Amino acid sequence: MSDMIDLRDVERRAWTLYFQDGLWDIFLGLMFLGGGLRSLTDNLWFYLLVLAGVLIFILGKRFITLPRLGQIKYSAGRRARTNVVRVVALGAMIVTAVIFTMAVTGADLAGAPVGWIFAIMVPGVFIVMAYMMDFTRLYFYAILIAVFTISSELYGDPAAAWAQIIAGLLPLLVGIVLLVRFLRTYPAVDEETLARSGDNGRS
């Protein structure tokens, strides 16, 4: 039996089904792209791309993914892994908030390796996410983040900004291709069919 059906594989497949919509990739792509363009042009309006990424992600999951794939409630083990990701991401956000607060309040950060902290921490968070969420594309995005954060420390702008723009374009393109493929593979189900789901053979 174990040769025929690997239950962990079946569970992983059920979990990763939701990463086929490309929305994570589009979100990350727009986030990196917005940050890179802002650094290059010093135009704050490019942060709107980051906001667009967030909106596309939330609305896309609600109106594109959920109606096509339906909802799955995962096992306690899977939920525990997701909670680890949440804790790690929260930890990274707290570190970021502390550094930001120190910078804003005029604390002396000269000599502090702030850039290197981010260059290690952010890709590290993505690697943990990739592992705990079985989301292999995040490993690739962790490398992209490492490239542009390390570039920022070694070369500064505009080289780092360009690295970030390219790091944004790659996931964005991947995301768009995946989204188109997703829409073709999983057509929307009409409400009448949804309402009759599981009614076969009943009066």
Next chain:
Amino acid sequence: MAAADAEPEELHPLAGLDRVIHSPARLMVMTNLYVVESAEFIALMNLTGLSWGNLSTHLSKLEEAGYVELEKGFRGKKPYTMVRLTGEGRAAFKAYKEQMQGVLAELPD
């Protein structure tokens, strides 16, 4: 004990398999439901590759056997059907899995 007096199940371990589960389509449904808490009908369609009608038919059989339960609801104005294994269904799948493992382990290479 003479061979003729032996119980058929002793001679044919496969004959004792749960026939409700032992169909490729229902096995797929049960397997997918076993690894999660519950799944929406459409999600099961996507995971198993079964058509709407096929899945409905097999779910009816599993529901008759008491292995799954269906719960209908609305998300906003959209209807949905959640499917989950019952305790009995989970136990039956576990027993089936162990029985199959035993049968396959006894097969010669």
